Amino acid sequence: MEIHQPIKYLVKVIPVVRPGQKTLFRIRHPENALFLSGIAVTGTFQGVFGDAGGRTDTTGSLSLAIPEQGDVFYTEDIKWDNYKGKDIAERNINQVFIPDVFAYGGGRYEYFETCIPVTEAILEGYYEDNSTPRYGRIGIGFGGLEREQEVLYLEGFGAVEDGVFSPPPIVVGRPDETRFGLYKITLYLRYQMKEVTP
Amino acid sequence: MSHRSKIIKEWVEVSVTASGQLIKNSIEVDKHAAAIIGIAITSSHDVMLYFRGSQRITINDMEIFPENYESKMLFQGVNIQANERIIGLGEELAPGNRKVELDYKDTDHPSAPFVPYKVRLYVFSRIDNKA
Numbered sequence: 001m002e003i004h005q006p007i008k009y010l011v012k013v014i015p016v017v018r019p020g021q022k023t024l025f026r027i028r029h030p031e032n033a034l035f036l037s038g039i040a041v042t043g044t045f046q047g048v049f050g051d052a053g054g055r056t057d058t059t060g061s062l063s064l065a066i067p068e069q070g071d072v073f074y075t076e077d078i079k080w081d082n083y084k085g086k087d088i089a090e091r092n093i094n095q096v097f098i099p100d101v102f103a104y105g106g107g108r109y110e111y112f113e114t115c116i117p118v119t120e121a122i123l124e125g126y127y128e129d130n131s132t133p134r135y136g137r138i139g140i141g142f143g144g145l146e147r148e149q150e151v152l153y154l155e156g157f158g159a160v161e162d163g164v165f166s167p168p169p170i171v172v173g174r175p176d177e178t179r180f181g182l183y184k185i186t187l188y189l190r191y192q193m194k195e196v197t198p
Numbered sequence: 199m200s201h202r203s204k205i206i207k208e209w210v211e212v213s214v215t216a217s218g219q220l221i222k223n224s225i226e227v228d229k230h231a232a233a234i235i236g237i238a239i240t241s242s243h244d245v246m247l248y249f250r251g252s253q254r255i256t257i258n259d260m261e262i263f264p265e266n267y268e269s270k271m272l273f274q275g276v277n278i279q280a281n282e283r284i285i286g287l288g289e290e291l292a293p294g295n296r297k298v299e300l301d302y303k304d305t306d307h308p309s310a311p312f313v314p315y316k317v318r319l320y321v322f323s324r325i326d327n328k329a
Contacts, residue, residue: 007288011266042268044249046308081270083248083309102248108274186268192288 005193008033014185016045016060016129026067027123030191035118038111038190039064043078045131045183059131062185066116067124073116078185080131111190118191127185203327205235209320212302214246217312224299231323234291234298236284237262238322239272243315248273249307251317258294262287265301269317284322293323 008030014023029036045059057080064074083102206228212221227234234257241247251269255262263272274283300319306312 005260005288006291009263009267011264013266040271042270044307081249081309083245101244102273102275107277109271186266188267188271 007037008191008193010189010191012125012187012189014127014187016127016131016183016185019129019131021127021129023127025125025127027125027187027189028121029118029123030193032194033118033191034194035192036114036116036123036189037192038113038188039074040109040111040188040190041076041078041185042109042188043081043183043185045078045080059183060127060129060185062125062127062187065124065126066120067122068120074112074114111188123189125187131183203232203324206231206323206325207320208323209318210298210300211316211318212300213314213316214302214304215314217306218304220301220303222299222301224297225321226296227293227298227321227323228325229296230325231293231296232326233324234287234293234321235324236286236322237272238274238283238285238320239269239317240320241269241315241317243313244273245310246304246313246315247317249310250304250312252303252305253317253319254299254301254303255319256297256299257287257291257321258297260291260294265303269302290324 010027010030012025012027014025016023041062043059058077059080060078062074062076062078063072065072208225208227210223210225212223214221237255239247239253241251248270252266253263253269253272254265254267272285274285298319298321300317302317304312
């Protein structure tokens with residue numbers, strides 16, 4: 001007798017090993033899947049620079065599409081996981097009475113509820129990292145007094161040195177890849193399965 | 199004849215004593231269990247479970263949560279009411295051979311340096327009593 005399985009989870013792990021990594025991946029739907037009922041994404045990226053205001057707390061963006069239809073049906077900006085269940089804006093608000101760890105202040109992860117019929121065999125996904133620690137070395141100063149200084153680049157803001165904005169620097173070289181921390185993105189897909197007659 | 203049902207809560211535990219361990223353990227649910235309705239997972243050290251844990255859970259030889267399913271996805275804070283701390287399985291499952299298996303895997307994580315900890319998987323079942 002076949003055993004009926006009402007739902008099935010599928011897990012896809014995407015290792016991110018270099019800054020700005022772009023990953024295209026494909027997922028084969030499980031056999032007997034009726035429709036995709038839930039989507040969740042987690043990431044293990046840890047902030048390198050703490051929680052200072054103005055810095056991004058997004059590690060990258062993920063999208064899912066049905067290739068035959070050219071249809072993107074899900075996109076998500078992945079946040080740092082800080083065990084606090086809050087994003088940067090919330091953490092910058094001084095909340096005296098709310099505990100600051102997930103076990104006390106948070107609830108639990110939930111799936112994004114959806115209903116995507118499984119009509120094709122393959123699902124296509126794309127993840128692009130934008131967590132790159134934008135460290136590098138720049139020349140600061142004028143008139144023969146230039147010195148090289150390690151800075152953090154912020155897109156559109158020039159550089160930040162010890163928390164103070166500097167004028168947009170002349171960039172020397174690329175972001176320092178050795179400061180980049182390996183992390184992984186985990187995609188969870190929850191399927192509603194077809195009834196199987198015993 | 200009235201029909202009553204009650205929910206029972208059983209558990210299986212693993213002790214993680216070294217970083218990177220894969221530990222397996224299993225239980226057989228109560229012989230009076232009519233259906234398995236859900237699970238929950240806790241730890242003696244929440245941060246370890248949240249950051250380092252992943253597990254595979256099978257019920258009646260059927261894979262419910264696959265390998266690499268992170269524990270943080272099953273982890274629940276105290277903000278969840280006690281009666282809502284049951285993670286459902288889509289619908290109630292027939293207990294079949296009554297075996298519930300836990301394969302727990304510990305993985306290094308920079309935010310949670312290893313210390314020994316225990317992980318406990320709770321299994322919620324429904325028992326029907328005919329009175």
